[in-house]
Amino acid sequence: MSRKITIKDVAKHAGVGIGTVSRVINGSNSVSPKMKKKIFESIEALGYTPNYVAQSLRTHKYKNIAFFADISNPIFAQIAKESQIELEQFGYTLSLCNIGEKDIANKISSFLEGRRFDGIILSIPKEDDEELNESLSNIDIPIVTINRDLPNLTAKVLTDYYSSVKEAIIYLLSLGHTNIALVGGNKEIRPTREGIRAYKDAYLIHNRVPNQALIKNGKFSSESGETIFMDLLPDIQKGYITAILSLNNQMFYGILRGMRKAKLQYPKDISIITFEDSELMQLLDPPLTVIHRPIKDIGKSIVKILIKSIEEPEQIEEIESVVIPTEFIIRDSCRPI
Template identity: 35%
Template sequence: MGDSPTIRDVAVAADVAIGTVSRVLNGHKSVSDDVRRRVLKAIKKLNYEPDRVAQSMRLGVTRTVAFATRDISIPGFGAIVNAAEEALRNSGYTLLLTMTDEQKDRELNLLRIFQQRRVDAVIMTISNENDAELTKQIKGFDIPIVLLDRESPPQLDAVTLDHRRGVRAATEYLHGLGHTRIALLTGKPSTRPAHERIAGFKEASARLGRQASHGIVRTGGFSAEFGFRETSSLLSGPNRPTAIIAGGMAMLAGVLKAIRTRGLSIPGDVSVIAGADSDLAALATPAITAVRWSGTDEGRMAVQLLLNRLGNRTAPVQRVMLSTELITRESCAPPPK
C-alpha cells in the first residue's frame, strides 16, 4: 500500500465493496450502522482523505458559497462576513470571498466565474438595482443568490436593513434639538440603502410639518472621499447646514475630516449623526451619535436564507428586514445662535 491510501484500500480494510465506502462518505442512509462503523474505522486507521473534487463532480455540489461585497476593508462589512463564514463553516460549507468595488463589469464577470467554479450559492450586494443588464444576468443565474441589503430583482431572497426607520429617527432627533437645515449625504438612489435613507429623511420632515426645502440631500457614494467632498462643499456655502447625517458605512471619516479642516467644532458649530455605527463613531471625540444595527445578525440571516433555499429551491421568496436603532452620544446639540 502506498503513502496515499485509496478508496479501494479502505474497502479492503473494511471488507466491503468500493460502492459501500462511497455511500458512507456521501452520507447515504442505506448503509447499516455496523458497516458504517467498520468503514469509518478503516478511514481513520488509514488516514484516508477523499477526493473532494471527484465527489463534487458526482454529487453536483462543491460545498462552496461565494460572498461578493463591495469593500471588505470597511469594518462593518467585516462583521457581516465573519458571521456568515462561521455559520457556513458550521454547516459544512466553505466561503469564497471576493470584492466588487461597486463596478458593474466586475459584478458581471464574477457571476460568470461563480458559475464556472460551480459554487452552490452566492451572497452578494450589487451596485445598481436599476441596471437592466445586471438584473437580467442575475435573474438568469441558475445558482441560488441571497441579496445583501438589496431588494431587486424581487424574485430573489434578501436580508435588508431598516435604514428608513434609522434616518427618520435621526432626523426627528435633530429637529427636536431645533435644527431645520439638515443635510443628508448618501449613496446613489439606485441602491436600496440610499433611497430608503432618503425616504426616511423626507418622511420625518413631512411629519414635523417642515418645508422640504429646509432639508438638503446630496447623493453619489458611500465612501469617505464622497463624505469629505460634499461636506466641504456644504460648509463653504453662505447658508451652511447646522447638522449632517452621514448616510454610509465608510462615510463618517470624510465628514469629520472636512469639519475639522474648516476649523469647526462638533457639536458647537455643526451636529453630526453617523448612518452606520462603528468603532470610529464610538471612539471619536466627541463620540458620534449613530444609527446601529447588527452586522453579525445580518451575516447569519443571509446564510440562514441561503440554506433554506438550498433545501427547497421552489419555496416562496424569503425577505427579512432587520431593525435599526438610534444611539445618542455627544455629537448633537441645538444649532448655534
C-alpha cells in the same frame, strides 16, 4: 442574443414550482407520471438544457458559497466574516469576490466560471444594471441579496434604514435644527431611497418642508464625503446648515476629514450623526450619535435564508425577505440650537 432558458422559465411554463421541475430532472419518483409528462413537454417546447453542474450543487457536493460585494466598504468585510462563521456550522466555506463599482456582470461570470458553488450572497453598487440583472436571471443556484431590490430575486436580507433615519431626523428637529443635510450614496439603491423617504417623512411630522438641495448624493467613499462636505461648508459657516446625517460610514470619514481641514468641531460648529457603531465611535471625543446595524444578525439571517434555499429548492419562491431592525443611539455629537 437570445436569453438563456432557465429552470425558472420551465416552472412558469408548466405552472409548477421550481423544486418540482428540479425533482423531475434529477429522476425523483416523488412526482406523478402526469406531472412529469407536462414538465418534459415544457422542457421540449422551450428548448431548455438542464444545467447539470447546478444540479450537482444542489446535492451539496461542493459546500462552497460565493460572496460578491464591494469590499472597499469595511461593513461588507464584517458581514462576510459573520456569514462565514455561521456557514461553518453547516460545513460550508465562503469565497469572497470584490466586484468594485464597474463591469459587475463580467466580474461575477468570470469568478463563477470553472468554480463550483451551492449558492451566492450578493450586494451590488446599483440596482438598474440591465446587463447584470439579465446575467443573474440565468444563474440556477440560490441567490440571497443584501439591501437590494432586484428583479426576480425574492430571497433578501434588508436593513430597516427607514425607522432609525426618521427617528434621527425627528431628534435633530426637536433640538431646533431646521436645515439638516442628508449625505448618502447612489439614489438608485434601496438604502439611500429609504433614507431619503424617512428624511422627508420626519419633516412632514414636524409640519415642515425639507430643502431638497440639502439631500446630497455621491460615491461610497471618504473622498466623495469630503467633496460633499466642502460643498456644504459655506452654508455651514454661515450658520444655515446646522446638522448632518450621513447614511454611509465611508462618506462620514470624509466629512470628518473636511471638518478637520476647515477647523470645525462637533457639536459646537455642526451636529453630526452617522451609520454604524464601533468602539472608535464611542471613543471619539465627544462620542458620536449613531444608527447601529447588528452585523452579526445580518450574517446569521443571510445564511439561514441561503441554507433553506439550497436544502428546500421547492420552497424558494415562498421564502420571505428578512428585515433587520436598526437602533438609534444618542450620544454627544449633537447640540440644541
